[in-house]
Amino acid sequence: MSEPINKRIRFGLTAIKGLGEETVDVIMAERKRGGGFASLEDFAKRVPAKLINKKTLEALTFSGAFDIFGDRMAIFNSIEDLTKFAREQEEASESGQIGLFGAVEDTSVDFKLKPGKAAKEDILRWERESLGLFVSDHPLKGLDKYFEKYGHLIGKLIPEEDGGEKRTLHGLVTAVRKITTKKGKAMAILEVEDTSGKIECAIFPMVYEKIAPAAMMQDAFVRIIGKIDERNGELNCIVDEMKVGDLKNIQKMIDTEDLKPLETTKVSMRKEASGYGIYIPATVTRKTVNEIKKYLMASKTMDDTGVSIQIHIQDKVVNLPFQVQYSDQLRLAIEEGRPFEDGS
Numbered sequence: 027m028s029e030p031i032n033k034r035i036r037f038g039l040t041a042i043k044g045l046g047e048e049t050v051d052v053i054m055a056e057r058k059r060g061g062g063f064a065s066l067e068d069f070a071k072r073v074p075a076k077l078i079n080k081k082t083l084e085a086l087t088f089s090g091a092f093d094i095f096g097d098r099m100a101i102f103n104s105i106e107d108l109t110k111f112a113r114e115q116e117e118a119s120e121s122g123q124i125g126l127f128g129a130v131e132d133t134s135v136d137f138k139l140k141p142g143k144a145a146k147e148d149i150l151r152w153e154r155e156s157l158g159l160f161v162s163d164h165p166l167k168g169l170d171k172y173f174e175k176y177g178h179l180i181g182k183l184i185p186e187e188d189g190g191e192k193r194t195l196h197g198l199v200t201a202v203r204k205i206t207t208k209k210g211k212a213m214a215i216l217e218v219e220d221t222s223g224k225i226e227c228a229i230f231p232m233v234y235e236k237i238a239p240a241a242m243m244q245d246a247f248v249r250i251i252g253k254i255d256e257r258n259g260e261l262n263c264i265v266d267e268m269k270v271g272d273l274k275n276i277q278k279m280i281d282t283e284d285l286k287p288l289e290t291t292k293v294s295m296r297k298e299a300s301g302y303g304i305y306i307p308a309t310v311t312r313k314t315v316n317e318i319k320k321y322l323m324a325s326k327t328m329d330d331t332g333v334s335i336q337i338h339i340q341d342k343v344v345n346l347p348f349q350v351q352y353s354d355q356l357r358l359a360i361e362e363g364r365p366f367e368d369g370s
Contacts, residue, residue, distance in 0.1 A: 043156050044085035049077045066095045066104075067137050070112040078112040080105055088152035090161065098149060099142035111137040151245075154200070165198060165273070166221050166247075172196070172276060173220055177249070181222025183261050188254045195263065196220060199246045207231060214242055218250065218263075226262040227252065233265055240308035241270040270308050293318065295357045301334030302352060304360065315339075320366035321359055325350045 039050040056072050063069040070078055083105045086092050092101050101108075144152075146163065153161045173179055177194030201217035211231035218227050227250060229237060241248050251267040293314070294305045306315060322335065332349030350356070358364075 042085050042089045044081050049082055052077055070108055071115050075112040075116040078109055085156055088156040096139050097143055099144035100139045103140040103142040164221050170221055179222040180220050180225045183254060185256045189256045191254055193254050195250045199244055199248060202242055202244055227265050229265045235313055236311050237268045238270055238308055238311050241268050246270050247273040293361055295360050303336045303338055306339040314363050317366045318360050322350055325356055327351050
């Protein structure tokens with residue numbers, strides 16, 4: 027908060043989410059009066075303790091306002107100690123434990139940062155939470171070549187060429203709003219962004235039920251095929267298809283220059299030591315999962331003649347509470363995603 031700014035992105039404190047106007051006014055007034063803050067201890071001594079609370083310190087830490095004082099994770103881990111330090115300083119001052127020249131006597135514990143090292147993912151998530159956008163980097167940096175090879179960059183869409191046309195987009199889901207229609211159907215409005223821009227994507231009920239839940243979660247990396255529409259001077263996308271992908275795998279392909287389009291991984295059923303495992307990737311829709319459940323219930327055995335089943339879904343392992351009569355027909359029906367019919 028005191029380092030000269032050269033070739034850096036600058037944000038006013040009022041742009042930081044969670045930082046109240048009163049707090050900003052006090053911080054700025056103190057900085058004007060006494061100059062830039064030299065350290066976290068200096069900040070805690072000069073700003074009223076009532077303003078040095080968890081919400082304020084998290085907002086300043088997450089946004090990067092405290093970066094000159096240490097690593098963001100280290101500061102985050104030390105927030106409780108910093109608030110305690112600020113209270114002790116204020117109490118000492120109010121009780122008269124201040125030396126002749128304004129120095130606090132050694133009656134309180136010294137403040138020291140706890141260890142911690144923020145990962146890139148933490149920093150980017152905090153920046154978006156506190157500032158509404160990525161600042162220090164972008165999780166999709168370097169993927170423009172991939173996006174243009176297998177689709178279009180969001181920021182390059184223009185009404186004259188893309189309006190009314192079907193386009194393929196890639197990006198991160200940065201906001202999710204789920205809606206229930208008057209008819210009781212589920213739909214969603216998503217905000218998706220790549221390195222070039224953002225676009226609002228509407229998923230109407232008939233498409234919604236075909237999309238995997240993991241694709242409609244914040245931070246999901248997705249491929250969208252949909253119609254570009256213009257409304258109120260802004261472009262949006264009416265989604266026809268949406269698939270979730272593994273961002274790390276895409277980044278590996280970029281590094282090795284082995285580019286491939288984002289594909290959906292299929293369900294697989296494998297023989298294992300203790301029975302069979304059914305592997306359901308995040309890209310599979312709720313409808314398909316329900317069909318798998320129907321097949322398993324229909325194959326349920328009432329004795330010990332069946333096989334045990336472990337279901338692997340979205341990094342979770344679920345042991346089926348009953349045994350199933352295995353057959354190749356059952357495996358093929360599950361792997362091929364055949365709709366269940368009574369008597370199947």
